[in-house]
Amino acid sequence: MKILLLEDDGTTRSHIAKALAAAGHVVDECGSGEDAVHLATTGEYAVLILDRMVPVLDGLTALRQVRNAGVVTPALLLTAMDGISDRVEGLLGGADDYLVKPFATSELLARVQVLARRPPTIESITVLRVGDLEFDLLRRTISRNGRRIDLQAQEAKILEYLMRHKGEVVTRTMLLENVWSLHFDPGTNVIEGHMSRLRSKIHQAGEVPLIQTVRGSGYRMEEQVS
Structure with missing residues (x-):
């Protein structure tokens, strides 16, 4: 399946993209929130993986813009912010799941599979x-x-x-x-x-x-x- 990956750190982005590709997925990579919004609103993806702590336009703000544009693609937020209030804010901002760094690659892949299996919601x-x-x-x-x-x-x-x-x-x-x-x-x-x-x-x-x-x-x- 096709996945959009937003991660500003090149090393981390490359590691995640390689793991997803090894699992059989096609990955579109980007390093800025602006690019993520453009890709998510103009392309077809099964899952969005968005790093929350991205400079200028952060991942959560980008996700809000994507949701406001009517895109309902399942989204997974990646972040080092592990407070309950941070997770709640992310979920209320349009995320379907939340994964705290550092994380195991196997868990990331499992969460992506679960999100991709979810049926479209009525809001689609x-x-x-x-x-x-x-x-x-x-x-x-x-x-x-x-x-x-x-x-x-x-x-x-x-x-x-x-x-x-x-x-x-x-x-x-x-x-x-x-x-x-x-x-x-x-x-x-x-x-x-x-x-x-x-x-x-x-x-x-x-x-x-x-x-x-x-x-x-x-x-x-x-x-x-x-």
Whole structure:
């Protein structure tokens, strides 16, 4: 498989690259965070291996930029920083795994294999579509048949949740928990109000209604509603 390796120390980079190549991998090497961002966002890789302590643009900052660009390739951070807070920061910054220097080559190879076996996450989906309705998750833009649709934040959250569960019945409880983070029913018509406004924006005259009310259960989003 193809791997991107960011390491500013030439000796260390050569050692890691040779070990990966000996294990049958193809390695693209770079010594700067800027080059890593460019390669990761323009190339196809199975795993990213990024040294955190790189001058100018460090590995973690580079990884954040890569994630912001929508790249979800599994990433392993290499670092001499072994504090718990450092590891947490790395994982929250977009890393999938964290390996502290010095490390055994066998462990590095094993971690790379494990990362490469992970199935794509739901976040690898960047565009949701139901019929002629499209939600670009990276740009946070919504359009239907070429018509731009502007939604309020909560309306967009509802729509995204419905589109991710198209064809399924989405209950009131599910919306309260996943859109409003409420684990109780406030006893108001907040959902109904938002749903009414959402429907008025995505359903115009002559367009097929995409959101169906399932009486006594909730809502369902489908490409066509009978």
